[in-house]
Every structure is written in structure tokens, then in C-alpha cells.
Amino acid sequence: MTDEFQKFKEFRQKMDQKILNKGNREINRFYALDKNAYNEGALSAETKELLGLVGSLVLRCNDCITYHLWRCIQIGLSDEQLFEAFHISLVVGGSIIIPHLRKAVSMLEEIRSSHEFSG
Amino acid sequence: MTDEFQKFKEFRQKMDQKILNKGNREINRFYALDKNAYNEGALSAETKELLGLVGSLVLRCNDCITYHLWRCIQIGLSDEQLFEAFHISLVVGGSIIIPHLRKAVSMLEEIRSSHEFSG
Amino acid sequence: MTDEFQKFKEFRQKMDQKILNKGNREINRFYALDKNAYNEGALSAETKELLGLVGSLVLRCNDCITYHLWRCIQIGLSDEQLFEAFHISLVVGGSIIIPHLRKAVSMLEEIRSSHEFSG
Amino acid sequence: MTDEFQKFKEFRQKMDQKILNKGNREINRFYALDKNAYNEGALSAETKELLGLVGSLVLRCNDCITYHLWRCIQIGLSDEQLFEAFHISLVVGGSIIIPHLRKAVSMLEEIRSSHEFSG
Amino acid sequence: MTDEFQKFKEFRQKMDQKILNKGNREINRFYALDKNAYNEGALSAETKELLGLVGSLVLRCNDCITYHLWRCIQIGLSDEQLFEAFHISLVVGGSIIIPHLRKAVSMLEEIRSSHEFSG
Amino acid sequence: MTDEFQKFKEFRQKMDQKILNKGNREINRFYALDKNAYNEGALSAETKELLGLVGSLVLRCNDCITYHLWRCIQIGLSDEQLFEAFHISLVVGGSIIIPHLRKAVSMLEEIRSSHEFSG
Numbered sequence: 001m002t003d004e005f006q007k008f009k010e011f012r013q014k015m016d017q018k019i020l021n022k023g024n025r026e027i028n029r030f031y032a033l034d035k036n037a038y039n040e041g042a043l044s045a046e047t048k049e050l051l052g053l054v055g056s057l058v059l060r061c062n063d064c065i066t067y068h069l070w071r072c073i074q075i076g077l078s079d080e081q082l083f084e085a086f087h088i089s090l091v092v093g094g095s096i097i098i099p100h101l102r103k104a105v106s107m108l109e110e111i112r113s114s115h116e117f118s119g
Numbered sequence: 120m121t122d123e124f125q126k127f128k129e130f131r132q133k134m135d136q137k138i139l140n141k142g143n144r145e146i147n148r149f150y151a152l153d154k155n156a157y158n159e160g161a162l163s164a165e166t167k168e169l170l171g172l173v174g175s176l177v178l179r180c181n182d183c184i185t186y187h188l189w190r191c192i193q194i195g196l197s198d199e200q201l202f203e204a205f206h207i208s209l210v211v212g213g214s215i216i217i218p219h220l221r222k223a224v225s226m227l228e229e230i231r232s233s234h235e236f237s238g
Numbered sequence: 239m240t241d242e243f244q245k246f247k248e249f250r251q252k253m254d255q256k257i258l259n260k261g262n263r264e265i266n267r268f269y270a271l272d273k274n275a276y277n278e279g280a281l282s283a284e285t286k287e288l289l290g291l292v293g294s295l296v297l298r299c300n301d302c303i304t305y306h307l308w309r310c311i312q313i314g315l316s317d318e319q320l321f322e323a324f325h326i327s328l329v330v331g332g333s334i335i336i337p338h339l340r341k342a343v344s345m346l347e348e349i350r351s352s353h354e355f356s357g
Numbered sequence: 358m359t360d361e362f363q364k365f366k367e368f369r370q371k372m373d374q375k376i377l378n379k380g381n382r383e384i385n386r387f388y389a390l391d392k393n394a395y396n397e398g399a400l401s402a403e404t405k406e407l408l409g410l411v412g413s414l415v416l417r418c419n420d421c422i423t424y425h426l427w428r429c430i431q432i433g434l435s436d437e438q439l440f441e442a443f444h445i446s447l448v449v450g451g452s453i454i455i456p457h458l459r460k461a462v463s464m465l466e467e468i469r470s471s472h473e474f475s476g
Numbered sequence: 477m478t479d480e481f482q483k484f485k486e487f488r489q490k491m492d493q494k495i496l497n498k499g500n501r502e503i504n505r506f507y508a509l510d511k512n513a514y515n516e517g518a519l520s521a522e523t524k525e526l527l528g529l530v531g532s533l534v535l536r537c538n539d540c541i542t543y544h545l546w547r548c549i550q551i552g553l554s555d556e557q558l559f560e561a562f563h564i565s566l567v568v569g570g571s572i573i574i575p576h577l578r579k580a581v582s583m584l585e586e587i588r589s590s591h592e593f594s595g
Numbered sequence: 596m597t598d599e600f601q602k603f604k605e606f607r608q609k610m611d612q613k614i615l616n617k618g619n620r621e622i623n624r625f626y627a628l629d630k631n632a633y634n635e636g637a638l639s640a641e642t643k644e645l646l647g648l649v650g651s652l653v654l655r656c657n658d659c660i661t662y663h664l665w666r667c668i669q670i671g672l673s674d675e676q677l678f679e680a681f682h683i684s685l686v687v688g689g690s691i692i693i694p695h696l697r698k699a700v701s702m703l704e705e706i707r708s709s710h711e712f713s714g
Contacts, residue, residue, distance in 0.1 A: 015578035022581075024559040026631055027566060033628065034571045036621055037210045042199040047166050051173045051204060055211040056572070058174045058453075060299070061536070063575035064211075080161040083262040085170060090265060091156045092174040092183075094451030095272045096294070096415075099301035102253035105260075134459035141462075143440040146447060148271055153452045155264055175453070177572075179656070180417070182456035202619040209622060213570030214629045215534075215651070218658035221610035224617075275448045280437040285404050289442060292408045293415045293449040296691075298537070302449075318399040321500040323408060328503060329394045330412040330421075332689030333510045334532070334653075337539035340491035343498075372697035379700075381678040383512055384685060390509065391690045393502055413691070418655070420694035513686045518675040523642050527649045527680060531687040534650045540687075556637040561646060567632045568650040568659075 176208035533565035
């Protein structure tokens, strides 16, 4: 049942490793910069992950959406909160977002039922 | 000194009035939907305005950025918080965001020094 | 032979149902607004579906393209008409549209040969 | 009163001339291809201009919007028809379209009151 | 091992043939224009393919990326050169590019190990 | 005659200074990363600036286009070379690029005639 999420995680980890091992120093710095952006600071980690989620939704990147949904769930955000972020994405980005929303809601179910969360 | 912000507000109000007066019922409904999206709910109004701001930055819409900056300032967000939202936008959206960031920082100054905020 | 179109329809229906059942009133309103946009009015339903199709092509959303192709075929548009809409999308949006055009033409065949249309 | 439309037309004509005179044969072919796309064919010229307008709106290009509005008005489309095309653009593309819609409605007024149309 | 690249090439060839056979003269002209754009001229073929690659990466089109990677490899560009082009794409386009970069690096391996290149 | 280019340079320098002075360490790192991306490496500085130019054109960012044009001219690229890069951008990105091309050609003239280049 959690097939797609599992495949996403594995492909992501495998390819990131290959990219980082390639030794392009600037790309590796970009990866570090990207990771740091979501650390707790003047804004909470919850808010920052939601910002990443909405940015990913309006730019329509399924893998980015899956990643930030995963992080949002790890941090403890509720479906009700996530659906309000979905609505803002939908209003800002329009109906062109809907196929990504369908995918997001499907992944949301997968992630919640994955063994990481369903114990 | 607050010229551009003032012009933005006036043009926005004038044109929205013309659009709503035109009587296309569905467009008017879209306007209502857009307005409601930022109301306090399961997510705070602060978080929602930041979501609107980051959505506008990564989609690179100067007027939308100005509007959400204005709202963020009305709600009481600090420059430090806004710059963390700017950084997430920059990392997600890339250097193509930088010209919009320059404009945003320029408008941020204008808005803070406008008579609405500087008493 | 009509595998992908069938899967698209099923996933679309299943996920839209889940999204609407979630009870976020504003998202449900957006769905209604989206549906109404293509109703016959001062512009014909044919023209409106073509507008939806070209909007989807230039924004490069495969599922949106499939949906509007399906509607265009239900309404009776010919391949010759659809290819003229494809060409406008191609000129406006550039060669980056070509992979979506390939997919569109493949779906167009599937839809026309599906039992809904081939009797 | 028709300042911006006039300036748009003059800059467009001057720069297109410079670009075509530069003698890059492939760019000149692209210009011809672009022009031909809106000729009456299996779809009417009205429909094609509306497709160009909605493509321009969802891709958020003010100059492209102004150009297609101008052509739509030359061809005889009514405000009611144009506002239905605006609504489809708004639903497909989201609130990020609104600043372009404001500009479009402002240009629509300018174009209708320009001496080409108000005789 | 070279499954995805093979499937991409076959689908591309099959659908392009169908599109060209459909006889829409303007679409066929667009295809010719697209092909000519990468011919050696004042800029080398290497540079032009890299321009196509970066254009495809920042616009986030997987099939376009695969096509230009294939061409870059045929022309003899090294991984080190390609990774510098990847880095520029990443900086210009932001972290939203990362999933396309993962896919690109995966296809890069497939292409290099395909019988066209590995003898 | 070089008004717009001059204004661009001044606004860019002033705002970048303000942004860097604000002390958000991650934003400052992004700026450094952006600058490094165009250094001579496995690809020449000429190629890298052209990659930046085409990336900016297809993403339709006027200020980014102006910046990379300026750098391309400093490095010694000819108009003939730049127009081939323009053509690739046009084919990849479509007619929606044309207004940015008009602006680019206008800035190209301004930059070449500015005292930095015309001695």
C-alpha cells in the first residue's frame, strides 16, 4: 500500500548520494543551503515546512510536495492544517494545481499509513 | 518616499472595483474565495500570510508580493521573520527570484515608513 | 488499449471524492467555481473547452490536457480543430510543449477509441 | 488617456523591426510562424485570438495580453465575452493572475477609447 | 538497464511521426525550426546543446532534459562539463530543480551505458 | 540614452547591499553560490554566461536578462552569437518570450553604447 512513497524515498536517497559523490563542490553547497533553509529560527520549523509545501504546490513539483508532506507529518501537522495550506495553494495557483492536489492527498494517505507513522 | 506603495494601493483598489462592477458573477466569487483563504483557521493568520508571500515570491509576481508584505506587516511580522521567508523562496525558486527580492525589500521599507505604520 | 485514459478517469474520480469529503468548505467552493467556468455563456461551450485545453497545454499539465481533450471530444470537436489549438499552444509555449503534445496525441487516440466514443 | 497602449504599439513596432533587420533567418521564421497561427482555419479567427489571450493570461505576459486584447477588439469581441475568457484564465491560473487582470482591464479601456476604435 | 531511455526514444519517434503525418503544416514548420536551432553557427553545436539542456532544466521538462543529455553525450561533452551546467540550472532555478536533476543523473547513466555509446 | 541600464545597475547595487547587510547568513551564502556558478571551469566563462542568459530568457526575467547580457558583452560575445542564443530561447520558450526579446535587444543597444563599452 505504501509503494509509491517507498519508491520515492529510495530513488531520492540513491540519486542524492550519486550527485553528492560526483564531487561538484558548488552543487554540494546548494544541497547544504537547501537543507538549512528549514531549520527552526525566527520562524518555527512547522511554519517553514508549510512554506516549503506551498512553494512546491504552486510550482507543481510532485516529488517536492511529497517530501514536504512527509516532513510536515513528522513534525505533527494535522490534515486540517494541511488542507488549509492546500487551499491557499489552490487559490494562488489555480485549477492547474488540482492534479498535484490529487497526488498529494494520495501520498498523504500513504505516508500516514507507512510503518514510520503507523507503528 | 512611499510613492510606489501608494500607487500600487490606488491602482489595485480602482481596478478591483471596476472588475467587480462588471458583474461577471464567477469572477466575483473568485475574489471572495481568494479573500477567505487567508482567514484565521486551523492555521494562524500569520502563517497564512507567509504562505501567500512565499507563493507569490516563487511565482514571481511583484504586486502579489507587495500585497502580502503589506498584510504581513499589518499582522506584526518582523523583518527577521520575513527574511527567513525570503530565504526559503530564494532556495526553492532560485536566483531568478533575486530581482523580485530586491523589489520586495524596497517595498518593505516603503510600507514600514508609510503613514499607516509610521504614525 | 485505453488503459491510461481509464486509469486517469478512475484516479481523478476517486481522489476528487476524497478531497470533497474532507469537508474543507473553501476547497469545495473552488471545485464548483472550476466546473462552472466552462458552462455555455457569452462564449460557446466549444470555445471554452478549447480555452481550457490551450491553458493546460501552455502550463504543461498532462492531466488537465487529458481532461479538456476528453471534454472537447464529447462536445464534437474534430482532430483538425484540435491540431490548430495544439499549434497555437506550441507557438505560444515553445518546444518545451512538445513532450506534452506527444502525450496529448496519444491520449486523443485512446479517448476516441474508448467505448464511450467508439460505440 | 491612451498613453500606455500607444507606447506599447510604438515600442513593439520599433523593436520588431530591429530584430527582423538583424538578419537571423531562424528568428524571422519564428515571427512568420507566430503570425500565421492566428489565421482563420478549422477554428475561427475569433476563437484563435481568444486562445492567444488565455494562453497569455495564464503565462502572465502583460504585453502579450495587450496584443491579443487589441486583436480581439478589432475582430469585434464584446466585453462580456472577454470577461468570460478572463474568468477561465483566473480559475486555471489562480489569484496570481489578478494583477495581470487589473492591467488587462485597464488596457481594455484604453484600447476601446483609442482613436482606432472610438473614431 | 537502459529501459527508460529506450522507451523514451521509441515513444518520441512514434508520436513525432504521428504528429507530422497529421499534416498540420504549421506544426511541421515548428518542428523544422526547432531542429535547426541547434545547428553549428556563430555558436558551436556543443554550446547550443548545453543551452538547450539548461533551458530544459530550468523549465523542468524531463523528456526535453533527456533529449538534450543524449545529444550532449553524442557530441562528446564530459560529466564534469554536464555537472557544471547542472549547477547553473540549480542556482538559476532553485531546489525545485532537484527532482529533475535526480532524473537527469539517472538518465545520464542509462544513456552512457546504452549500446549506442558503450559499444 | 543609457538611462535604463544605468538605473538597473544602481538599483541592483543598492538593494543587494541592503539585503547582504541585513545579516541573514543563508541568503548571503546563496549570493556567493550564485556568483561562483559563472566562474571559468570545465566550461568556459563565455559558455556559462550564455547558459545564464538563456536560463533567464526562458524563465522571462528582464533584470536577469539584462545582467547576463552585460556580462556577455564584457566577455566579448558578438551580436551574432547573442542572437543565436536568443533564437534558442525563442524556440524553447515560445512567442511568450518575444516581449522579453524586444526588451533584451533594446538593452543590448544601451549597454553597447554605455561609456563602459563605447569609450
